[in-house]
Amino acid sequence: MAATVRAKGYAHWDGRPVDRRFPWWPITRMGIQLAFRKKRFKLAFAMSFAPAFVFLAGLYISERLEDFQAFFRGSDRLLNITPDYFKIYLTNDSLHFLIVLVLAFAGAGLVADDLKHNSLQLYFARPLRKKDYLLGKMSVVAFFVLIVTALPGLVLLLFKLVFAGSFKFFLDYPWLPLSILGYAALLTVFFAFYILLLSSLSKNSRYVTILVFMTFFFSSILHGILYGIFRLPALALVSIPANLQQTGASLFGQKLPHAFPAVWSFLVLAAACAVSGLVINRKIRSVEVVK
């Protein structure tokens, strides 16, 4: 009998390649793990929950106002919990600052480090498409944005119900969880494009870190200056934080902070994402062209 291939020491693999449903997941997992390996990141990450604790304390006090009368005389309005309270938590400047700080740590090197080490070709030498690569990287951003926005937002809502001991608040505002999730999703999408765009512009992650901060805060300063000169509310459209606050107020059904339709801010953010997407698509190539 003729020897089988196996008997000669070779073995044909008879299996079928597994069609991984989430080929981007290893990239995401690695990105998250790498962020937590940075010593100071853990501090920044922990700090990003500070506003949530402050707002949690506010919730508690609002339910126990009689115990705190001496401290909050005449401040009932401040602690009258409405959807506005949740909007303030998610759109306040300090939370934006902390999100940017966390993403500067965790996101600046997402593409920049791959460009620096010329490792894009290593990704694309595997059964991985460009969209899987991008999805993997964006999911790292999504993980961190959602964990400091959606998670505390929903937990705060839960604590509100626990402290109140009834579902009245939920029944009064049944759409509130959707608003929290909707705004967190908007932040996620915007920051995913924003971080990936800036990370793909340089091989130097230190420079990208500066760009992440610079662009965010410069847009805000520019808005302040232009408003100071022209006094036109629509100039808030040049500011990233202002657009986020405008869309946030709209999603929570609250009074808009700037006197123009919220849809303009939605459009500006969408346009920024679209342009970012185009640039990222051009920058992410499996072959580095040396000029």
Added chain:
Amino acid sequence: MTAKQSIAAFGASASQVFAFYFILGRKSAKTRVFALLGLVPVVLAVVVRIVMRGRAEDVMAVFTEILMVLFLQFYIVILSLFFGTSIVAEEIEGRTLPYLITRPLTKPGIIVGKFGAYALLMALMVTVNLALSYFIMNGYRLGEASLYLTFLRYAGVLGLGVLAYTAFFVFLGAVLKRAILVGLVFGFGWENVIQYFPGSTQKFSLVHYLKSLLPYRPAPGGKSTLSLLLFRLEPTTPAVSILTLAAVTAVLLALACWIFRAKEYLFEE
């Protein structure tokens, strides 16, 4: 080696490093990006000039309270943060440190030489953009001598700011592996918040001393609503401000030199 020889070696090292890094810094693409960023106030100056045509008395207020915010609290901080932390970090990240520290150069000379080169580059970028925006806005009174004295004072304030902030960020870069994030928290967190605290608290920020040196003050009870820069400022006297900024620069730079001399910098594998 005698003290005299040590000083001579330090001076020679600093001047050689200065010349090398001034050329390197000038050629860097990142320098061009930051120089372009400095054109934003120039563009704004053109806009202000057009919008405020005929309202000459408001121009100075707008310059101090709007454009100087951009220069003082954003532009020089970002520039100093990037270039200051670069002084040590770029050599570590780029693994080029051996080219420097295996030359007959003293380590303090390397720090001071690079500091000088980058500070001069930044000062040039700031001064050119400041001059353009200032003279565009004040183009209608170019014949007044006081205009030039005020400009020199603005340029001096920004120059001192560049030196002090850069020294601080060089020090951070010499101490920490990832100085940039701590620097960002300092530059845009601490400096932004603490300056508006009352009393002596605001004196724990560098920007307080810089603002104390600004030539223009809004009239008390004036109708200006654009007073972000001078909001809650309880100024320190110019002499004390200059001395404080000079001392901060000297001490932090000396500390950075001392740390760089004593510390081993290892590349990450």
Added chain:
Amino acid sequence: MSAVIRAENLSKWYGNVLGLSEVTLEIENGVTGLLGPNGAGKSTFMKLVTGQMKPNIGSVTVGGRRAWNDPALFAKIGFCPEPDAFYEDVTGWEFLTGLLRLQGFCRAEAAERAARALDIVDLAKDKDRLIRGYSRGMRQRVKFAQAIAHDPEIIVLDEPLSGLDPLSKRKLIKLIKDFRSEGRTVLVSSHVLPEIEALTSRIVLIHQGKILAQGDIPYVRELIEAHPHVISIRSSDPRRLAAGFIGDAAVRKLTFDPDGKTLVIETHKRDAFFGRLTGAVLEAGVLVDEITSPDDNLQAVFDYLVGK
């Protein structure tokens, strides 16, 4: 001859990772090869020699002076680092002249020396191209050029031949050998054994931070008593030739290759064996086609010493 580089009880660790352990070593004029696998401690030793790091224990002196924080010493040292790292935004010319200015040369002198060094490494015609556009071999050559451009007395080269094409490699090897005749001290590291073999016969074997052996290759070879030399002799009648060695005390084992033409001899005393070989061949009256010593190279020495 007095030692130029002297390490005494030198130890260096990174956190809890040992880089170098109790190394005592003297390096004299001429070319010395530092050989060991990746992570053996070669670069750590070179960084200590060039004052980039300070020892945790022990001392290292160059020309009698401690290297750490002694900038004046670096006028005499040329160092070619191992990482492929450069100031990418400058041309090869600017890179070299800039570093020569840092060395303390005036503009004209720096230009003259840079031109000479670039010429030596065949980069004269590419001197005005940005380094970021250089090929791997060109980058390696310009890195080498900066180490020699100031005519240092002591040249420390960390993996200088990696990434070079065979032609450039050969040229660089010749250049390094020439330094020996100029009376300079060259310390060169590599983990590629034939490269070191081509450069020098004086080697230091380093592994896991320790010096395993040092000296000339034959001397090091003699140290390995437990691992005899293997010599293959292909001849017209290997069995007749073998008969002449049966009573030889230097021979430990005689075997025949399956081809029936090759006698494989194991000996502890290499020199004694080769001293007798010619006579034995004549006595046996056989025709010898080939004599090879497959393990008479650094790979064998190294494998034996690290216990492979």
